[in-house]
Amino acid sequence: MNIKQNKNTGIILLIITTLIFSGCIQNPFVKTTTQDDFRTGSQGILMEFLTNAPPSETYEEYPFQVGVILENVGAYDTKNGFISFTIEEDYMELMNQNDDVVSFSLKGKSVSLPTGDQLVKIIKANTKKIDEQSEKHDSTVLANVCYQYQTKKDVTICIDTDIYNLKEMQKVCNIKDITLTPQGAPVAITKIESEMLPAEDDNLIKPAFKIQIKNVGNGEVIDKGKISDICSSEPVDYKELNTVDIKVMLSNEELECKPTPLKLKSNEDEVRCILEKGIPKDRATYTSPLTIELDYGYTYSISTKVVIRK
Amino acid sequence: MRKIILVILILFLFLSFGCTTKTGETDVDYRTGTQGIVMNFMTDIPPAKMYDDMPIDLVVEIKNKGAYPQPTSITGWAIITTSGTNGIGTFYLSGFDDTLIMGMPKQMSVSNLEGKNPYNLEGGYDVISFRGNIINFDSRNIDSYNANFLVTSCYNYETITSQTICVDPEPYSAKEKTKVCTIPPSYSLSGGQGAPVAVTKIEEAVLSNKIQFKVYIKNLGDGKIVDKNRLNIDCPYSLDYTNLNKVYVSGRVSGYSLSCKPNNPINLINGEGSVVCTVPKPAMSKSAYTTPLQVKLEYGYSSSIQRSVEILNTP
Numbered sequence: 093m094n095i096k097q098n099k100n101t102g103i104i105l106l107i108i109t110t111l112i113f114s115g116c117i118q119n120p121f122v123k124t125t126t127q128d129d130f131r132t133g134s135q136g137i138l139m140e141f142l143t144n145a146p147p148s149e150t151y152e153e154y155p156f157q158v159g160v161i162l163e164n165v166g167a168y169d170t171k172n173g174f175i176s177f178t179i180e181e182d183y184m185e186l187m188n189q190n191d192d193v194v195s196f197s198l199k200g201k202s203v204s205l206p207t208g209d210q211l212v213k214i215i216k217a218n219t220k221k222i223d224e225q226s227e228k229h230d231s232t233v234l235a236n237v238c239y240q241y242q243t244k245k246d247v248t249i250c251i252d253t254d255i256y257n258l259k260e261m262q263k264v265c266n267i268k269d270i271t272l273t274p275q276g277a278p279v280a281i282t283k284i285e286s287e288m289l290p291a292e293d294d295n296l297i298k299p300a301f302k303i304q305i306k307n308v309g310n311g312e313v314i315d316k317g318k319i320s321d322i323c324s325s326e327p328v329d330y331k332e333l334n335t336v337d338i339k340v341m342l343s344n345e346e347l348e349c350k351p352t353p354l355k356l357k358s359n360e361d362e363v364r365c366i367l368e369k370g371i372p373k374d375r376a377t378y379t380s381p382l383t384i385e386l387d388y389g390y391t392y393s394i395s396t397k398v399v400i401r402k
Numbered sequence: 403m404r405k406i407i408l409v410i411l412i413l414f415l416f417l418s419f420g421c422t423t424k425t426g427e428t429d430v431d432y433r434t435g436t437q438g439i440v441m442n443f444m445t446d447i448p449p450a451k452m453y454d455d456m457p458i459d460l461v462v463e464i465k466n467k468g469a470y471p472q473p474t475s476i477t478g479w480a481i482i483t484t485s486g487t488n489g490i491g492t493f494y495l496s497g498f499d500d501t502l503i504m505g506m507p508k509q510m511s512v513s514n515l516e517g518k519n520p521y522n523l524e525g526g527y528d529v530i531s532f533r534g535n536i537i538n539f540d541s542r543n544i545d546s547y548n549a550n551f552l553v554t555s556c557y558n559y560e561t562i563t564s565q566t567i568c569v570d571p572e573p574y575s576a577k578e579k580t581k582v583c584t585i586p587p588s589y590s591l592s593g594g595q596g597a598p599v600a601v602t603k604i605e606e607a608v609l610s611n612k613i614q615f616k617v618y619i620k621n622l623g624d625g626k627i628v629d630k631n632r633l634n635i636d637c638p639y640s641l642d643y644t645n646l647n648k649v650y651v652s653g654r655v656s657g658y659s660l661s662c663k664p665n666n667p668i669n670l671i672n673g674e675g676s677v678v679c680t681v682p683k684p685a686m687s688k689s690a691y692t693t694p695l696q697v698k699l700e701y702g703y704s705s706s707i708q709r710s711v712e713i714l715n716t717p
Contacts, residue, residue, distance in 0.1 A: 124451075126714045128545040203717040248548040260626060260641040262706040264497035264550035343501050344542060376496035376639055381547045 127167065128246075130201040134274035134308040136166040136241045137173065137198060141396050145214060146233050149399045152222050155187070156398075159214035160235050164198040166208070167276035171197045173239035174323035175213055180231045183220050183400055191215040193324055198239075201276065219400045229400045236393040238323035240316050243277040243386040247284060249342075251299055252377045255288045263377040278309025278390050279336060282360075284382070289366070296370030299342060303384060306360040307334075311392025313356055319389040337387040340365045343380045432518040436594035436622035437467035438559045439491060439515070443709045444529075448551075453716045454539040458503060460532040460709070462493065462553055466525040469517045469596030470560045490515040491557025494638050495532050497550040497708070502542070506534030518596055539715040547713045554706040556637035558630055561597035561699040565589050565604055567615075569656060570690035571683055573608050581690040598623025599649060601697050612680040615660070617697055619649055621673035625705030629667060633702035641704070651677050653697040658682060660697070 142159035150156050158177055164170060176193045179186065186192060199209040222229040250265035267286045274280035283304040288297045307313050314322050315332040322328055334356040340347040347365035354363050444461040452458060471490070494509045515526035532551075539545070568583035589604040603618040621627055628637050629648035636645045648667035653660040660679035662668075668677050679697075 124714065124717070126545060126717055128714075131545075244543075244545075246544050246546065248546075258642055259639070260643070260646055261554065261638050262552060262708070264552045264708055341542070343499050374639060376552065378497050378499060379548055379550050380499040381502070381542070381544050383543055385543075 125203055125206075127203060130167040130203075130206070131245065131276040132167075132273065133165060133276050134278060134280060136164065136168070136200075136278045136309065136390055137170065137237055137239050138163045138165050139175070139235060139237045139392075139394055141233075141235070141394065142212065142214070146217075146396060146398045148397070149401060150219055151401050152219050154219050156217055156219065157214050158217055158233055158235070159212060160237075160394075162196060162198060162211045162213065162237065164200045164208040164210075165276075166200050166241065166278070167202070168200045168242045168244070169198070170200070170239045170241055172319065173198065173237065174320055176236045176238070176323040177215060178234040178236065179217060183222060183229055183231045184233075184398075185218050185220060187216040187218060193320075219398075222400050222402060227402055231398045231400055232395050233398055234393055234395045236323055236391060238314070238319045238389060238391040240319055241277055241279070241388060241390050243275050243279050243281060243388075244384070245272065245275045245281050246381050246383040247272070248379050249284070249286050249299075249301075249382045250377065251371060251375075251380050252288050253297055253371060253373050253375050254377060255290065255297055261376060265377060265379050274308050277386075278307065278311060279313055279386055279388055280306050280308045281384055281386070282306045282308075284384075291370045293370065295373055297373055298366055298368065298370045300364065300366040301340070301347070301382065302362055302364050303338075303340070304360065304362045305336060305338075305354060305356065305386065307356055309390065309392070311390055313359075314389035314391050315353075316387050316389040319391075322389070322391050334359075335388065338363055338365075339385045339387075341383040342367055345369065430520060430523060432520060432523055433469045433562065433564075433596040434593050435467060435469075435518075435596050436598060436600060438470070438598040438623060438625075438703055439555050439557050439705075440465045440467045441493070441553060441555055441705070441707050443553075443707060448709065448711050450710070451712045451714065452536065453714055454536050454544075455716060457533060457535050458506075458711070460495070460506075460551055460553070462530050462532075462707070464493070464512055464515060464528045464530060464555075466490070466515045466517050466527075468525065468559065468598070469519070469562070471517055472519050473516050473521070490526075491555055492634075492637075493530055494554045494556065495551065496554070496639075497552035499547070499549070501537075502539075502544075502547055502713075503534045503536055503549060506532050536713055539713075545715050549711045549713055551709045551711065552706055553708075554638040554704060555625075556628065556633055556702065556704045558633060559597055559599070559701060559703050561595050561599050561601065561697075561701075563591060563595045563601040563697045563699075564694050565591060565601075565697075566692050567604070567606055567655070567695045568690055568692055569613065569684060570608060571685065571688050573690075583690050583692050594622050597699075598625060598703055599627060599699055599701055601699070604695065604697075608683065609680075610683075612683050613655075615655075615679045615681075615695065616676055617651065617653075617662075617679060618676045619651070619668065619670065619674070619699060621647075621670060623703065623705065625703050627670060627673075628702035628704050630700055630702040637702060637704050638706075647671070647673070647675075648701065649675070650700040651679070651697065652700075653679060653695065655681050655695040656684070656693050 145159035
């Protein structure tokens with residue numbers, strides 16, 4: 093009896109498996125993953141010191157290692173990122189002077205790399221002699237990461253060609269504000285407000301969008317062209333901070349955005365974009381994709397204390 | 403005995419070949435219901451979720467659940483009586499970004515779609531198919547797009563109402579006379595007449611030299627009434643209050659054509675309206691009798707169905 097039951101169960105499972113593989117029924121256990129599924133979270137590159145590199149305690153005139161692990165937890169591939177190490181030069185020195193700035197590339201999360209890429213950078217250093225009268229000295233090791241990153245989001249928005257609801261045709265959508273959660277990057281698009289404006293030409297409407305942008309990460313937004321300067325000893329101009337380049341496309345048309353580049357004030361600001369060429373009013377209301385791309389540089393630092401004993 | 407068997411055999415043969423009419427065939431009331439042309443998307447065509455860079459099909463079933471047009475006795479084809487139309491109607495597709503889904507026809511027409519009739523109690527059936535191609539989303543840097551497909555029908559339709567009424571030239575006469583009928587306060591017509599616009603009530607009044615009928619009209623369907631003369635011009639993209647809710651009324655009783663006020667077209671407010679029609683009163687000497695009052699409503703009609711499809715960039 094049991095053998096017969098097992099045989100029947102086996103046949104049923106075989107039929108279901110065959111149907112799933114043949115595509116006749118959808119496998120309920122498999123959800124299709126797209127790149128959009130990875131555009132979550134408010135971090136780009138994460139950086140941490142390796143355990144005991146540097147050590148919390150060491151001795152004077154003694155070699156030690158400083159190591160960081162970098163992890164791209166966002167959804168954008170970064171190239172030409174930089175890590176700079178800063179030490180108290182009176183008490184420590186790098187064994188290789190070129191190690192103070194190290195470049196890196198890291199792939200972000202994607203369908204083919206769902207966890208994002210990781211990288212470990214280790215540099216060698218030496219402690220120097222501490223003061224004669226001191227038993228110990230508390231020193232600090234600082235690591236600073238600078239990288240170029242991108243935030244991308246596309247949303248389906250409503251193009252309502254009948255601003256004043258004069259037409260009696262059913263509308264497939266209505267204009268509404270869209271509130272968004274962070275998109276797998278330290279700078280996020282938080283809200284999109286749509287508006288259909290009347291044009292000079294009475295036969296057209298101009299879609300306009302107010303896009304709110306916010307620094308949701310734990311670092312600072314920098315000009316994407318000044319990444320290497322920020323992670324070096326080059327002086328930094330305040331104009332190079334909080335600068336975001338914006339590109340907004342409505343279907344296949346690029347919108348005119350102001351101000352561009354955007355300067356974030358208090359870590360957030362908004363940009364207004366409009367399709368100046370307009371859309372004919374005689375079209376029915378329809379949905380269309382609005383694609384927003386933010387390009388910027390990003391930087392943040394971590395530090396740890398090293399006690400140098402005699 | 404042989405002759406009886408022969409007669410029975412001949413009768414049996416006639417019945418088997420359908421040479422005798424089946425009793426009750428024409429008694430079926432097909433002029434009921436409140437629907438006209440009904441549309442619905444075929445299940446999973448298109449599916450709720452699709453990928454880019456592939457063809458997309460939208461298949462819409464069209465059913466004529468009303469009683470117009472009727473097949474002619476000569477050809478058996480349903481002929482639209484309103485001039486200047488593209489068959490029974492036109493079906494318009496909108497609501498999506500045509501730079502992402504390319505090549506989809508924007509409109510399609512259906513030529514013949516007979517209404518319910520004694521020989522086809524279900525009404526006509528047809529299928530229209532819109533086919534297009536979803537572009538490669540990588541070329542536009544798009545991850546996903548929620549496409550909305552709105553199919554809007556614009557068609558001509560007619561409602562024909564036949565109500566037996568009582569014609570009594572002297573309803574207030576004090577003379578004791580046996581009458582075959584008396585005029586009720588109103589004739590109530592429920593359930594529709596096989597069309598989205600229906601006559602819901604008729605009130606009869608006998609005046610000094612004419613009989614007056616107040617005909618109540620209501621839109622019982624789920625769509626909009628469109629002026630039949632503007633149907634091919636304004637429907638569906640330019641519909642506004644100037645071309646909506648217009649119905650043309652005509653009718654006959656006792657061989658007389660109804661003379662109605664206000665003049666055609668009648669404007670319905672909130673989907674309802676009424677018209678007052680008159681016919682000359684028969685001679686006083688005539689006693690009360692029953693006769694059919696036929697009212698015809700002509701109009702355009704428009705309704706919509708919508709389907710959303712999430713289109714994803716192929717991973």
